[in-house]
Amino acid sequence: MASAPLSPGSTVGILGGGQLGRMLSVAAGRLGLKTHIFNDAPEAPAFDVAAEKTVGAFDDPDAIARFAASVDVVTCEFENVPARTLEIASDACPVHPPAKSFEVAQDRLVEKTFMDSLGIAVAPYAAVGSLADLNIALTRIPPSALLKTRRFGYDGKGQMAIHTLCEAQSAWEAIGEAPAILEGMVDFEREVSVIAVRAQSGDIRFYDVVENVHASGILDASRVPTPLSESLECEAKKIARDIAEALGHVGVLAVEMFQTRGNEPGLAVNEIAPRVHNSGHWTIDACLVSQFENHIRAICGWPLGDVARHSDAVMTNLIGEDVNAWQKFATEPGTAVHLYGKSAPRPGRKMGHVTRIRPKT
Amino acid sequence: MASAPLSPGSTVGILGGGQLGRMLSVAAGRLGLKTHIFNDAPEAPAFDVAAEKTVGAFDDPDAIARFAASVDVVTCEFENVPARTLEIASDACPVHPPAKSFEVAQDRLVEKTFMDSLGIAVAPYAAVGSLADLNIALTRIPPSALLKTRRFGYDGKGQMAIHTLCEAQSAWEAIGEAPAILEGMVDFEREVSVIAVRAQSGDIRFYDVVENVHASGILDASRVPTPLSESLECEAKKIARDIAEALGHVGVLAVEMFQTRGNEPGLAVNEIAPRVHNSGHWTIDACLVSQFENHIRAICGWPLGDVARHSDAVMTNLIGEDVNAWQKFATEPGTAVHLYGKSAPRPGRKMGHVTRIRPKT
Numbered sequence: 001m002a003s004a005p006l007s008p009g010s011t012v013g014i015l016g017g018g019q020l021g022r023m024l025s026v027a028a029g030r031l032g033l034k035t036h037i038f039n040d041a042p043e044a045p046a047f048d049v050a051a052e053k054t055v056g057a058f059d060d061p062d063a064i065a066r067f068a069a070s071v072d073v074v075t076c077e078f079e080n081v082p083a084r085t086l087e088i089a090s091d092a093c094p095v096h097p098p099a100k101s102f103e104v105a106q107d108r109l110v111e112k113t114f115m116d117s118l119g120i121a122v123a124p125y126a127a128v129g130s131l132a133d134l135n136i137a138l139t140r141i142p143p144s145a146l147l148k149t150r151r152f153g154y155d156g157k158g159q160m161a162i163h164t165l166c167e168a169q170s171a172w173e174a175i176g177e178a179p180a181i182l183e184g185m186v187d188f189e190r191e192v193s194v195i196a197v198r199a200q201s202g203d204i205r206f207y208d209v210v211e212n213v214h215a216s217g218i219l220d221a222s223r224v225p226t227p228l229s230e231s232l233e234c235e236a237k238k239i240a241r242d243i244a245e246a247l248g249h250v251g252v253l254a255v256e257m258f259q260t261r262g263n264e265p266g267l268a269v270n271e272i273a274p275r276v277h278n279s280g281h282w283t284i285d286a287c288l289v290s291q292f293e294n295h296i297r298a299i300c301g302w303p304l305g306d307v308a309r310h311s312d313a314v315m316t317n318l319i320g321e322d323v324n325a326w327q328k329f330a331t332e333p334g335t336a337v338h339l340y341g342k343s344a345p346r347p348g349r350k351m352g353h354v355t356r357i358r359p360k361t
Numbered sequence: 362m363a364s365a366p367l368s369p370g371s372t373v374g375i376l377g378g379g380q381l382g383r384m385l386s387v388a389a390g391r392l393g394l395k396t397h398i399f400n401d402a403p404e405a406p407a408f409d410v411a412a413e414k415t416v417g418a419f420d421d422p423d424a425i426a427r428f429a430a431s432v433d434v435v436t437c438e439f440e441n442v443p444a445r446t447l448e449i450a451s452d453a454c455p456v457h458p459p460a461k462s463f464e465v466a467q468d469r470l471v472e473k474t475f476m477d478s479l480g481i482a483v484a485p486y487a488a489v490g491s492l493a494d495l496n497i498a499l500t501r502i503p504p505s506a507l508l509k510t511r512r513f514g515y516d517g518k519g520q521m522a523i524h525t526l527c528e529a530q531s532a533w534e535a536i537g538e539a540p541a542i543l544e545g546m547v548d549f550e551r552e553v554s555v556i557a558v559r560a561q562s563g564d565i566r567f568y569d570v571v572e573n574v575h576a577s578g579i580l581d582a583s584r585v586p587t588p589l590s591e592s593l594e595c596e597a598k599k600i601a602r603d604i605a606e607a608l609g610h611v612g613v614l615a616v617e618m619f620q621t622r623g624n625e626p627g628l629a630v631n632e633i634a635p636r637v638h639n640s641g642h643w644t645i646d647a648c649l650v651s652q653f654e655n656h657i658r659a660i661c662g663w664p665l666g667d668v669a670r671h672s673d674a675v676m677t678n679l680i681g682e683d684v685n686a687w688q689k690f691a692t693e694p695g696t697a698v699h700l701y702g703k704s705a706p707r708p709g710r711k712m713g714h715v716t717r718i719r720p721k722t
Contacts (some may be wrong), residue, residue: 008700026387029410032700049390052407288646294396303692311671331664334651339369339393
């Protein structure tokens, strides 16, 4: 259901004050919108570029209600927002993306069954609620396989590889004996993702498919264009469209996929994120309208912006101490430096990224 | 004199909270820097995207001293900053651009004699301190000619055209009998400008020369590339270099020039601005590193960023009620919409701009 677009000057409420909130806030600013950032810690990258800030717990009903009452729309920079929080916010103002997108993205089992229901390929999986379940699952999905908690996993956290049957118990303990899934390893050529954006009107657009390279479970680099055939690129966008439409999604939706190897190469969905995504950061520098601006446009009921790419691009994350080389990156031709304003470059912490562009091939 | 670059996380103080301050603040945010905006009115576009804000008079020595003591560098979004204000700020922290750039840009007579001293062509001019001066000047520079106040003129304000000798007195009264210059009309093909940026190290870079079209004394559109010959484009950049170096300028410097007509086409400088400039807004969308980011880099002692242009561009200002068509612009392919967050679209007020890009010709 499309409502009237929010006027310039309106305030966008963002749950979460990390770098994604920061880049969303900057994009909103370009459109003449204000942002109000809600974060659970007093130091937040997004606070530096926002008109209003609130520090509070994401599950504090009163704080959330006050926050939602002070803004014109609420959105989120992370997927693990409690369902109750979204509900409370919805009582005061529109919330985008919809609750269903969070429900599906928050739970790996729900996500897999949702993909099944749409006929979208995923890695073989089994629900695991106990060590006994795990041992049974391992007969159907033999090692090497991945044991992943159903909830709260990201950047390689909450998951353990099981290479031999005798590792089952230690893996189960390592993930905290939490509800989980066992996932078969996918024999893949590459990981790609589609950054889609869907408007309140149902209009949906896709940035060019991007190839992702991980290191230690964290995204290292994203590269566009990919070597994907045109038909696979179309197929990837069709999958993203089917998911976004089935969710009734509004805003940016990121869909990570594997290009599988084997007799019949195809695509299998790894996971989705109902938000702007690290593998879409290149759109700031290689497209006229970035994923951040298009997310803001979508949730505000604005027409979507142009997703065409004017340049080829490689985005590289600056993780931990990587950021100390910022002066070197700042001198490189064709290189855009993005720093997130975080003070301590702890290992594994995303401190910034660089995007290198060159003319389209 | 280059000092060590300011670290990410440092705070940039900006005098002035209009749209230029807003776009500077967003650019600083991308580099992991904070901004503190000082403005003389409590409603300021730049406040929406800044970490800190101060409302105070630009000539309040105590407020300026406190502000400068709270930041790591001070810069300005407008040229008419009182010299004493820059001096007070300099006692507490580095100030860029230097006082000399403001001195020259604030006074049309000083500006013209400065260009003369560098051998740079300008329109014929004469100093006018009285009606008697004006009448004498008109014998040397016959009508049509322009009477312009030496100080505080912008967007066509503080100037009157004199078409016949009998208009001298009314023009003198219309500009408030303020110290002025009489300027001969230049027979020009087009107005162009050069956006230069000079680092603390002396490194200097130039964006591609842009052609400007005015309407009612206010910039209407800027277009790049221009039809200028390569040699004139080089000459334009050489002029900007000579000026920036003679000023010891640090930061962005905009130089407006006329491409003159006649037997020997050439360039005559119209005026300079020691700051980011409306005719450089296209750099946000058609270059990897915008004029705003390069200004921030320069004043912070960072290496300059890439000024290469990846696309052709036309920037059009949204003046007054123009902004009401924002929804139409937001649907146009190849169009970036920039709104400044100002509430009332008064006539003549710059409310936003749109940049239309297409592949380089």
